[in-house]
Amino acid sequence: MHDFAADPPVEERVGDLLRERDETVAVAETATGGLTSALLTSVPGSSAYVDRTVMPYDYDALREMLAVSRETLDEHGAVSAPVTAELARAARDTADVTWGVATTGVAGPDGGTHETPVGTGFVAVAVAAPWGTGDSGATVTRHEFDGERSAVREKLARQALAALETEANERPD
Numbered sequence: 001m002h003d004f005a006a007d008p009p010v011e012e013r014v015g016d017l018l019r020e021r022d023e024t025v026a027v028a029e030t031a032t033g034g035l036t037s038a039l040l041t042s043v044p045g046s047s048a049y050v051d052r053t054v055m056p057y058d059y060d061a062l063r064e065m066l067a068v069s070r071e072t073l074d075e076h077g078a079v080s081a082p083v084t085a086e087l088a089r090a091a092r093d094t095a096d097v098t099w100g101v102a103t104t105g106v107a108g109p110d111g112g113t114h115e116t117p118v119g120t121g122f123v124a125v126a127v128a129a130p131w132g133t134g135d136s137g138a139t140v141t142r143h144e145f146d147g148e149r150s151a152v153r154e155k156l157a158r159q160a161l162a163a164l165e166t167e168a169n170e171r172p173d
Contacts, residue, residue: 009039010039010158010161010162010165011039011040011042011043011161012043013165014040014161014164014165014168015040015043015045015046015049017165017168017169018048018049018098018099018168019045019048019049021098021168023049023097023098023099023168024049024050024051024095024097024098024099025040025049025050025051025097025098025099025100025101025164026050026051026052026053026054026091026092026094026095026097026099026100026101027040027050027052027053027054027091027100027101027102027103027160028053028054028055028056028066028087028088028090028091028100028101028102028103029053029054029055029102029103029157030055030056030057030062030078030079030087030102030103030104030105031079031103031104031105031106031107031121031152031153031156032103032105032153032156032157032160033055033057033153034053034055035153035154035156035157036053036101036103036157036160036161037050037053038157039157039158039161040161051095051097052091052095054066054091056068056087058078059073059078062078062083062087066086066087066090066091066094067086067090068083068086068087068090069086072086077116078104079104079105079106079116079120079121079122080104080116080122081122081124081140081142083104083122084102084103084104084122084123084124084140085102085124085126085138085140087100087102087104087124088100088101088102088124088125088126088138088140089124089126089138091126092126092127092128093128096128097128098127098128099125099126099127099128099164099167099168100124100125100126100127100128100138101123101124101125101126101160101161101163101164102122102123102124102126102160103121103122103123103124103156103157103160104121104122105119105120105121105122105152105153105156106118106119106120106121107119107121107149107152107153107156108148108149108152109148109149117144118152119144119145119146119147119152120142120143120144121142121143121144121145121152121155121156121159122140122141122142122143123140123141123143123156123159123160123163124138124139124140124141125138125139125160125163125164125167126138127167127171139163139167141159141163143155143156143159
């Protein structure tokens with residue numbers, strides 16, 4: 001039987017994986033407000049693989065900092081799979097890194113709707129494959145977390161790192 005409690009935390013596993021593969025990451029965070037990057041940079045030596053973090057928090061910042069289109073925001077809203085995918089791709093491409101990670105969500109206590117209740121979050125991971133391969137792309141997952149604002153934000157940040165770990169492990173060296 002595997003003792004998962006003995007496993008290192010996800011931020012250490014991601015750091016080891018990126019360092020071993022000589023890969024880099026940039027993060028765009030809205031709902032998590034820097035927590036994803038705080039987890040990544042809590043690992044000694046993280047400057048070898050963490051390039052940058054941007055924290056656009058409103059529509060103007062999303063458009064100005066990472067060129068999320070007005071049309072995507074109008075059609076889907078900031079907390080949506082399409083916007084989160086655009087953020088991950090933009091983080092990856094503007095930083096020229098291997099991986100772009102993005103989070104959006106409604107951490108609460110207010111701001112939820114019937115379609116997007118408080119606790120809803122999206123995580124996107126975008127990879128830059130070699131030019132001409134057609135293998136670059138982004139995956140997005142939707143999550144619903146229970147708890148107060150701080151708990152939702154932390155769960156979403158950890159989920160973002162878990163998604164990065166999964167995507168990196170599924171990609172050939």
